[in-house]
Amino acid sequence: MGKSLTRKIIESHFVSGDMTPGKEIFIKVDQTLTHDINAVMTYLAFEAIGLDRVRTECSVSYLDHNLLYVDNKTPDDHIYLQSAAKKFGVYVSRPGNGICHTVHVSRFGVPGKVSMGGDSHTPHGGAIGMLCIGVGGMDVATAMTGVPMRLTMPRVVRVNLTGKLRPGCNSKEVILEMLRRVTIKGGLGNVYEYVGPAVAEMEIPARATIANMGAEMGATTSIFPADAQVKRFLAAQGRPEAYTELLPDEDAEYDETIDINLSKLEPLIACPHQPDNVMPLHQAEKKRVQQVFIGSCTNASYADIAKAALVFKGHHVNEDVSCTCAVSSKQVYRQLMRDGYVEMLLDAGVRLLEIACGPCCAIGQTPATDGVAVRTSNRNFKGRAGNPTAKIYLVSPESAAATAIMGTFATAEDIMGENVKILDSIHEPDQYDIDDSMILPPLSPEEAAKVEIVRGPNIKFLPVPEPPQETLDAPISLKARDNVSTDDITPASAEFSSMRSNIPLMSQYCYHRYDPEFAARAKEMGQSVIIGGENYGQGSSREHAAINPMYLGVKAVIAKSIARIHKGNLVNHGVIPMLFEDGADYDRLEQTDELHIDNLREQIAARRVQITDKTKGFSFWAKLELTDKEIEVVLNGGQLRTLKKQLEAEKEA
Ligand code: F3S
Numbered sequence: 001m002g003k004s005l006t007r008k009i010i011e012s013h014f015v016s017g018d019m020t021p022g023k024e025i026f027i028k029v030d031q032t033l034t035h036d037i038n039a040v041m042t043y044l045a046f047e048a049i050g051l052d053r054v055r056t057e058c059s060v061s062y063l064d065h066n067l068l069y070v071d072n073k074t075p076d077d078h079i080y081l082q083s084a085a086k087k088f089g090v091y092v093s094r095p096g097n098g099i100c101h102t103v104h105v106s107r108f109g110v111p112g113k114v115s116m117g118g119d120s121h122t123p124h125g126g127a128i129g130m131l132c133i134g135v136g137g138m139d140v141a142t143a144m145t146g147v148p149m150r151l152t153m154p155r156v157v158r159v160n161l162t163g164k165l166r167p168g169c170n171s172k173e174v175i176l177e178m179l180r181r182v183t184i185k186g187g188l189g190n191v192y193e194y195v196g197p198a199v200a201e202m203e204i205p206a207r208a209t210i211a212n213m214g215a216e217m218g219a220t221t222s223i224f225p226a227d228a229q230v231k232r233f234l235a236a237q238g239r240p241e242a243y244t245e246l247l248p249d250e251d252a253e254y255d256e257t258i259d260i261n262l263s264k265l266e267p268l269i270a271c272p273h274q275p276d277n278v279m280p281l282h283q284a285e286k287k288r289v290q291q292v293f294i295g296s297c298t299n300a301s302y303a304d305i306a307k308a309a310l311v312f313k314g315h316h317v318n319e320d321v322s323c324t325c326a327v328s329s330k331q332v333y334r335q336l337m338r339d340g341y342v343e344m345l346l347d348a349g350v351r352l353l354e355i356a357c358g359p360c361c362a363i364g365q366t367p368a369t370d371g372v373a374v375r376t377s378n379r380n381f382k383g384r385a386g387n388p389t390a391k392i393y394l395v396s397p398e399s400a401a402a403t404a405i406m407g408t409f410a411t412a413e414d415i416m417g418e419n420v421k422i423l424d425s426i427h428e429p430d431q432y433d434i435d436d437s438m439i440l441p442p443l444s445p446e447e448a449a450k451v452e453i454v455r456g457p458n459i460k461f462l463p464v465p466e467p468p469q470e471t472l473d474a475p476i477s478l479k480a481r482d483n484v485s486t487d488d489i490t491p492a493s494a495e496f497s498s499m500r501s502n503i504p505l506m507s508q509y510c511y512h513r514y515d516p517e518f519a520a521r522a523k524e525m526g527q528s529v530i531i532g533g534e535n536y537g538q539g540s541s542r543e544h545a546a547i548n549p550m551y552l553g554v555k556a557v558i559a560k561s562i563a564r565i566h567k568g569n570l571v572n573h574g575v576i577p578m579l580f581e582d583g584a585d586y587d588r589l590e591q592t593d594e595l596h597i598d599n600l601r602e603q604i605a606a607r608r609v610q611i612t613d614k615t616k617g618f619s620f621w622a623k624l625e626l627t628d629k630e631i632e633v634v635l636n637g638g639q640l641r642t643l644k645k646q647l648e649a650e651k652e653a
Helices: 005-013 036-049 073-088 100-107 122-128 137-144 171-182 197-201 204-217 228-236 302-312 330-338 341-347 397-406 412-425 445-449 503-509 518-525 544-551 564-572 600-606 628-636 639-652
Strands: 014-017 024-027 031-035 058-062 091-093 114-117 131-134 149-152 155-162 190-195 221-223 256-261 268-270 278-280 291-294 322-325 372-375 391-394 472-479 528-532 554-559 576-580 594-597 608-613 618-623
Touching: 005 014, 005 024, 005 131, 005 190, 005 221, 024 628, 031 036, 031 100, 031 137, 036 058, 036 073, 036 137, 036 544, 036 639, 058 073, 058 100, 073 091, 073 445, 100 114, 100 122, 100 204, 114 122, 114 137, 122 131, 122 204, 122 221, 122 228, 131 221, 137 149, 137 564, 137 639, 155 197, 171 204, 171 256, 171 268, 171 278, 190 204, 204 221, 204 228, 204 302, 291 302, 291 397, 302 330, 302 341, 302 397, 302 412, 330 341, 372 397, 397 412, 472 518, 472 554, 503 518, 503 544, 544 554, 544 564, 564 576, 564 628, 564 639, 600 608, 600 628, 628 639
Parallel strands: 031 058, 031 114, 058 091, 114 131, 155 190, 155 256, 190 221, 291 322, 291 372, 372 391, 472 528, 528 554, 554 576
Antiparallel strands: 014 024, 024 149, 268 278, 268 391, 472 594, 576 618, 594 608, 608 618
């Protein structure tokens, strides 16, 4: 049997392990990326490791999320990040250059490479046949040291795309349909490899929408072949030499196949408060819409914005709607200006925002109380827009523009009628406007040695956990429901994002919107355990969702299931991730129950832990679904201690 593209790339980067799905492997990582609101912890960890320079082919630090600078904190962070990048041989993409994933695939992406990014939407780069995996910041710091990265060997799912999207439909419809079928946790342990005749017609940013938002299925990543479309894209980026054809074998073996006929898709909408709550847009209950946002790494490409602009042409944003648009990169913005689309947006009353993530992660444009917000971004969790009373709906840029005009859910066809066919004439440029003046290349080792890292008052220390003791006595500080997201644990917004370099401050707001008493309660308890439902820690890769509870004394999370990236973050930061052997035990536990565990270290090593609820007088079992390396990291008290040991051992050898 032939090989999938995923298998080929993993084989070419394989260092050790067992390539059976579900088993632990170690692979070489070629590239890393970080962004401003997650990266300070990554670079503090890299400093603590003690290497002079990154050992990857290319590492890039993007300053792209929080550009509002409402006080000193974010500029402090940006200055720190820029100086750390200079010190350690890292590229910097300066504020205003664009959103990390868009810029990375355009200016650094190379088919067949492996990239790890401190952001859950890193799989965006799968659009050009790279294996791109979102991980926590400590994992990025590890990858920057050049040590092989641990990964669970994925199952590979073939997604066979046939047919042709109707005019007015976007590749957003494809990923929303995938989410409808697979659900937000159904992708765990899988790589989704897109093939089939419709893929050949799909341009790179359209593929990127799918690969990017595949993160919402909990997947390891998503990938497309490096074919003629990739060749054209890289040539248009002025980098034809980066292209290598990379296809799955014709008789490639897959673990599962999903078929989607694009001709049968209609405009879809993800309703509050999960991205898999998907239905045909015309079947959604009509609501008055207060806010529309067109942007994000998922849907702010040239073709996305140009199509939205054409829907607006001759119309105006409804008087009850605030409609904003944030283009994904300076490159795309220039092209849209030149081709007249920016003017169309302005004429329609669209408010053009800075080139950044912005509203996608609640950095500006918070909806009003109980407001209905329609967005082209990728997440609609409660509170994701900065206001837990808001209701977020996710759609394509075409549907977002139509909705902004109508003031209620609408499609491009509702506005344009037969003329909707015009949208099919929009394609990505044959030649992008290339200007890398906002990318600072790494300094030479000699120049880098002279750089002083600048640490403003917002940059606090990186907390390092202690290894687990033999006995644990700890009460339950929180019993959380199913699908708790990292936004629930560490709220998104300009204000909270700017605290991410300051754990003593940020930890005071841990679970702030979910349970405002949590931080004080956990601190008062000294050490405690969190109980979680299904899919605990879904969403962003933000490791603060592990660091803050750890800093407040949380020693373990016992849940029905834990999302992939969050589980890795808990391990890295010394919080023991356990799963109920019998989910019914979840119902028997209550907040403040006193738990007791004997022989904890031995039981961790055995991957099975008996826990006694001293308050209620019963015992139950939890298991650890962790690889050998992850068990070692937990017992060591986190990844930083483990990595330092490993590098010291290498030095002595
Ligand atoms: Fe930024 Fe939102 Fe993407 S925060 S990286 S635009 S998911």
